[in-house]
Every structure is written in structure tokens, then in C-alpha cells.
Amino acid sequence: MASEGQRDVLERIADALERLAPPVTDVVDLATGDAFFCDGHGTKAIAPFRPIDIDLLTGIDPQKARLLDNTSRHASGHAAHDALLWGSRGMGKSALAKSAVRSLQAQGQDIALIEAPSDQLEKLPALFDMLAAVRRQFILFIDDIGFAEGSSEPRLLRSMLEGGANQRPANIRLYVTSNRRHIVSRQMSEQDDPINPRDAVDDQLALSDRFGLRLGFHAASQDAYLAIITKYAEKHGLSFDREDALLWAKQRGSRSGRVAWQYIVELAGRAGIILA
Structure with missing residues (x-):
């Protein structure tokens, strides 16, 4: 029979092993998730x-x-x-x-x-x-x-x-x-x-x-870039200035959908609006 000291050592070892063990994760159901x-x-x-x-x-x-x-x-x-x-x-x-x-x-x-x-x-x-x-x-x-x-x-x-x-x-x-x-x-x-x-x-x-x-x-033309901003702005109830939008792209060295969205985030921030 283990002494009290031995039991204490074993318990500490068990605790340490439990902390080292990877957490149990839920099984992912691949048949139902999106x-x-x-x-x-x-x-x-x-x-x-x-x-x-x-x-x-x-x-x-x-x-x-x-x-x-x-x-x-x-x-x-x-x-x-x-x-x-x-x-x-x-x-x-x-x-x-x-x-x-x-x-x-x-x-x-x-x-x-x-x-x-x-x-x-x-x-x-x-x-x-x-x-x-x-x-x-x-x-x-x-x-x-x-x-x-x-x-x-x-x-x-x-x-x-x-x-x-x-x-x-x-x-x-x-x-x-x-x-x-x-x-x-x-x-x-x-x-x-x-x-x-x-x-x-x-x-x-x-x-x-x-x-x-x-x-x-391919990289967006100026008209395509402005069209992307227009659609985003309409979706979120924002208005924008054409020259301001073009300056935003010029400062970033590119026109793209990502740059257009970043401009929309900027507009929303200026207006104090939270984008969902």
C-alpha cells in the first residue's frame, strides 16, 4: 500500500499529465455544417x-x-x-x-x-x-x-x-x-x-x-472601381464624393474591390456608422 507521501506524488504527476494532455474537442459533423x-x-x-x-x-x-x-x-x-x-x-x-x-x-x-x-x-x-x-x-x-x-x-x-x-x-x-x-x-x-x-x-x-x-x-478600371464603391455605398446607406474616392485609391497605389471596401469602412467611420 502506498504511503501518504507516495500518494501525494502520484496525484501531482496525474495533475501534471492532465494539464499536458490536449483538450477534448467536439467531433465536427461534416454532414451538416456550412x-x-x-x-x-x-x-x-x-x-x-x-x-x-x-x-x-x-x-x-x-x-x-x-x-x-x-x-x-x-x-x-x-x-x-x-x-x-x-x-x-x-x-x-x-x-x-x-x-x-x-x-x-x-x-x-x-x-x-x-x-x-x-x-x-x-x-x-x-x-x-x-x-x-x-x-x-x-x-x-x-x-x-x-x-x-x-x-x-x-x-x-x-x-x-x-x-x-x-x-x-x-x-x-x-x-x-x-x-x-x-x-x-x-x-x-x-x-x-x-x-x-x-x-x-x-x-x-x-x-x-x-x-x-x-x-x-484584372485590376479595376477607374469606372469599375467607382461602380464597386457605389454598390457598397447604396447597400449601407452612405454617400461619397467621387474625387475623394479616387484620391483614396491613388494614395494606396491601386484600384480594387478590397481598396473600395476599405474606403467604405472609412466613410462609415466618418459617419459614425457600424458596418454589419
């Missing part, structure tokens, strides 16, 4: 899932129509493409991917969004196995993807998209955003690496070719 985030260590629900109203996304009507149509096909269980959304920063690539899913959910379609970080691609096969067992359709969203020179990740993702042992299941389509059309590093050049540099470039060009739907997003 959106989830998978960080490579676990999956958690995104609640509430409230991306921007798709009708507010202005100046990208062709891209919006094509991605909505593709997402609707997938939600219905029909043939659909993996999609690469590429182009200028702040022009609505990420917002559109999320809003398209939310728009269909609002119409009663059984589809969910799973967001995964771009630096955890090697863990996607395990996620595929988990999602394949769920009887619903998923959009796997990977934002702002880019690869370092010499990275093996282009080949890994290419294998998932087509023909590899880790090919994604039929109930999953990948929506990926990138600032560059061919997902090639800005620093990559054939002169930088004397050992088969062309192979690295070809890997990444071959990856972009695996996306059946490729949508380009």
Missing part, C-alpha cells in the same frame, strides 16, 4: 459562415456567372471542374469562391466549403479520405497558393487533380486562388538554377493546366 477549416491537425466548423453577398461583388460578372454555374453543377452531383482563380490582389477571387458556395446553400443546395492552408498540401490525402465517406458535395478551397523554387508541391497537387494515387474523390472539387496565372514563383528563371530548371517550370505550368476552369481577375 463551412469548415482544416489546418492539418484537425477540422473545425466556421460558424457563422457569412461571406459577402454575391450580388455585391461588382465588376466581375463573367467570372461570377461561370463559377456559380460550375459550383451548381457540382452541388447537383453533375460533372464539374476544379477551378483556378488567378489575377490581381483584392479583386474578389477569395470572396467569390466563398460567396458562390453560400449562394447555393441559400437556395437549398447541399454543399459545403472546406478551407485548407496552402502550406499543408501533404495532409490533403487524409482529408480526402474523411470527406469521401460523407454523402454530400464539397468545395475544397485553398487561398493564395504559391510554391518556392524546387518545391515538390506542384507535383503533389497535380497528382490530386488528375491521375495520381491521391486523386481527390468525386464529391470534392478544388477551388484555388493565385496571384499568377501559371502559379510560377516570381523569382523563378531558367538562369537561376543550372540543374534542369525547365523541369521545375514545366511542373507548375502542368499544374495550372489541370484546372478545367481558369478565371482571370
Whole structure:
């Protein structure tokens, strides 16, 4: 029989182990939630899932129509493409991917969004196995993807998209955003690496070719920028001065949907209004 001193030691050890043990997390029901985030260590629900109203996304009507149509096909269980959304920063690539899913959910379609970080691609096969067992359709969203020179990740993702042992299941389509059309590093050049540099470039060009739907997003013209601000302002009951809006963009060195929204936040702040 343990002495009182020994029992005290054992109790302290047990307390220490309990503090070190990871907390017990609730099991995520992938069959019912609207959106989830998978960080490579676990999956958690995104609640509430409230991306921007798709009708507010202005100046990208062709891209919006094509991605909505593709997402609707997938939600219905029909043939659909993996999609690469590429182009200028702040022009609505990420917002559109999320809003398209939310728009269909609002119409009663059984589809969910799973967001995964771009630096955890090697863990996607395990996620595929988990999602394949769920009887619903998923959009796997990977934002702002880019690869370092010499990275093996282009080949890994290419294998998932087509023909590899880790090919994604039929109930999953990948929506990926990138600032560059061919997902090639800005620093990559054939002169930088004397050992088969062309192979690295070809890997990444071959990856972009695996996306059946490729949508380009370009910097906003002055008229498009002002149209975006107008729609946001009407939505939130704000008025604005055209020259002030243009000065805002000039000071930031770009015109985009993101810069337009930042201007709306500024207007709301000036007016003492809280944006929902």
C-alpha cells in the first residue's frame, strides 16, 4: 500500500499529465455544417459562415456567372471542374469562391466549403479520405497558393487533380486562388538554377493546366472601381464624393474591390456608422 507521501506524488504527476494532455474537442459533423477549416491537425466548423453577398461583388460578372454555374453543377452531383482563380490582389477571387458556395446553400443546395492552408498540401490525402465517406458535395478551397523554387508541391497537387494515387474523390472539387496565372514563383528563371530548371517550370505550368476552369481577375478600371464603391455605398446607406474616392485609391497605389471596401469602412467611420 502506498504511503501518504507516495500518494501525494502520484496525484501531482496525474495533475501534471492532465494539464499536458490536449483538450477534448467536439467531433465536427461534416454532414451538416456550412463551412469548415482544416489546418492539418484537425477540422473545425466556421460558424457563422457569412461571406459577402454575391450580388455585391461588382465588376466581375463573367467570372461570377461561370463559377456559380460550375459550383451548381457540382452541388447537383453533375460533372464539374476544379477551378483556378488567378489575377490581381483584392479583386474578389477569395470572396467569390466563398460567396458562390453560400449562394447555393441559400437556395437549398447541399454543399459545403472546406478551407485548407496552402502550406499543408501533404495532409490533403487524409482529408480526402474523411470527406469521401460523407454523402454530400464539397468545395475544397485553398487561398493564395504559391510554391518556392524546387518545391515538390506542384507535383503533389497535380497528382490530386488528375491521375495520381491521391486523386481527390468525386464529391470534392478544388477551388484555388493565385496571384499568377501559371502559379510560377516570381523569382523563378531558367538562369537561376543550372540543374534542369525547365523541369521545375514545366511542373507548375502542368499544374495550372489541370484546372478545367481558369478565371482571370484584372485590376479595376477607374469606372469599375467607382461602380464597386457605389454598390457598397447604396447597400449601407452612405454617400461619397467621387474625387475623394479616387484620391483614396491613388494614395494606396491601386484600384480594387478590397481598396473600395476599405474606403467604405472609412466613410462609415466618418459617419459614425457600424458596418454589419
